[in-house]
Amino acid sequence: MNEDSPVQILKNNIWYSNPIFIQILGICSTLAVTNNLSNTFIMTVGLMFVAAFTNITVSLLKNIIPRKVRMILQTLIIAFYVIIVDILLRAYLPEISKSLGPYVGLIITNCIIMGRAEAFAQSHGPIISAWDGITSGLGYMWVLLVIAFVRELMGFGTLFGITVLPAGFTHWTIMVMAPSAFFLLGTFIWIAKTIILKQEAK
Amino acid sequence: MKKDSLLYTVIISVVFAFLFVFLLSLAYGATKGKVEENQKLIEARAYLVAAGIAVDDDMDIEASFNSSFPNFDTESAYQTTTVNGKSVIVSPFQGNGLWGTITGVIGLTSDLKRIVGFEIVSHVETPGLGGRIDEAWFKKQFKGENAANGIVVKHGGGSGDTDPDNGEVDGITGASRTSDSVQVIVNQQIEFLKSELGGTK
Numbered sequence: 001m002n003e004d005s006p007v008q009i010l011k012n013n014i015w016y017s018n019p020i021f022i023q024i025l026g027i028c029s030t031l032a033v034t035n036n037l038s039n040t041f042i043m044t045v046g047l048m049f050v051a052a053f054t055n056i057t058v059s060l061l062k063n064i065i066p067r068k069v070r071m072i073l074q075t076l077i078i079a080f081y082v083i084i085v086d087i088l089l090r091a092y093l094p095e096i097s098k099s100l101g102p103y104v105g106l107i108i109t110n111c112i113i114m115g116r117a118e119a120f121a122q123s124h125g126p127i128i129s130a131w132d133g134i135t136s137g138l139g140y141m142w143v144l145l146v147i148a149f150v151r152e153l154m155g156f157g158t159l160f161g162i163t164v165l166p167a168g169f170t171h172w173t174i175m176v177m178a179p180s181a182f183f184l185l186g187t188f189i190w191i192a193k194t195i196i197l198k199q200e201a202k
Numbered sequence: 203m204k205k206d207s208l209l210y211t212v213i214i215s216v217v218f219a220f221l222f223v224f225l226l227s228l229a230y231g232a233t234k235g236k237v238e239e240n241q242k243l244i245e246a247r248a249y250l251v252a253a254g255i256a257v258d259d260d261m262d263i264e265a266s267f268n269s270s271f272p273n274f275d276t277e278s279a280y281q282t283t284t285v286n287g288k289s290v291i292v293s294p295f296q297g298n299g300l301w302g303t304i305t306g307v308i309g310l311t312s313d314l315k316r317i318v319g320f321e322i323v324s325h326v327e328t329p330g331l332g333g334r335i336d337e338a339w340f341k342k343q344f345k346g347e348n349a350a351n352g353i354v355v356k357h358g359g360g361s362g363d364t365d366p367d368n369g370e371v372d373g374i375t376g377a378s379r380t381s382d383s384v385q386v387i388v389n390q391q392i393e394f395l396k397s398e399l400g401g402t403k
Contacts, residue, residue, distance in 0.1 A: 020284040032330070039330070051395060066210060066214060069214070076219060080225070080226060084226070087226075087233050087237075090233070090240070091236040091240070092236070094243075094244065098244075102301075102326050103329055156306065173376070176331070176376055177328065177375075
């Protein structure tokens with residue numbers, strides 16, 4: 001199948017070359033924000049938005065940007081969209097902006113965005129690049145949500161802030177802290193790789 | 203002009219930097235009023251919470267704020283108001299957290315012996331760890347707490363502290379530094395108010 005067809009891009013970004021467990025990109029945010037489902041969800045939506053628009057912009061401007069300064073200009077474009085997200089959240093969703101705090105700004109340093117801009121948008125048209133950005137964001141989102149689901153459930157006994165486990169449940173403090181994301185991510189990669197290897201063996 | 207030439211590179215870089223920063227300042231300018239409005243509401247809400255007034259999502263914060271603080275004096279370090287017949291001293295505080303400034307509002311009884319309410323306005327602590335100082339369970343602990351000898355934000359213990367008379371509140375697991383900062387900031391503010399109000403007694 002054609003590598004650049006929309007369906008193949010979707011499959012690749014969600015599973016076969018998932019940004020988190022295959023490309024191992026954006027790990028810092030995976031460790032940091034995933035102890036709470038709501039924050040994780042908004043952060044990943046923000047990333048999806050930034051990735052899509054950065055890809056469109058980079059793809060449109062790829063022919064006039066000199067190679068020498070292309071990465072610094074990509075960073076400028078990424079920073080531009082991240083600040084736009086921050087401004088919009090602050091003006092229209094102040095509660096969420098407050099709870100995310102400095103993490104919105106940290107989307108700038110997320111390697112997935114620059115990785116996709118470099119690897120995909122530089123050599124593809126704007127529309128398919130936007131699709132690549134969105135699906136990369138989706139691939140990032142579902143893995144983070146799975147990790148956040150386990151961490152919030154074990155760490156706080158809640159899901160999206162709603163208590164689901166009985167009051168007698170002892171909260172696993174380790175799940176609230178960053179190290180647990182290492183263990184969970186490691187386990188996740190292990191399971192995902194095992195499945196992929198089995199698929200390939202067939 | 204050649205695309206690899208130095209001149210072209212410099213011009214393109216300058217043009218792009220200018221263009222994007224210009225667009226950003228437009229977006230900032232367009233939302234400035236809205237952001238300030240939000241900030242005012244957050245502060246007004248914090249004053250109400252600190253004064254021990256129950257705040258819910260449906261109430262008109264601005265009207266409630268104006269009726270509770272009719273003589274709001276922006277020059278003064280604290281405000282006095284009467285809630286349910288009791289005099290309350292409400293004052294904004296700020297201090298250093300782990301990553302940056304923590305600001306908020308604290309309300310105390312007129313003899314400065316008990317905390318009436320405590321609200322965080324802004325902070326840049328680690329989300330999910332120190333950032334949890336802004337969660338309801340943490341702030342609620344201060345309400346009614348005995349502050350005659352200052353407060354202690356406890357580490358460890360496991361079982362949790364529910365006694366309002368011992369001047370202790372539970373710290374946040376994994377955020378000892380932020381917990382310590384809150385303790386220092388609150389105690390400094392109480393000391394400050396004691397010295398401010400000392401003269402008027």
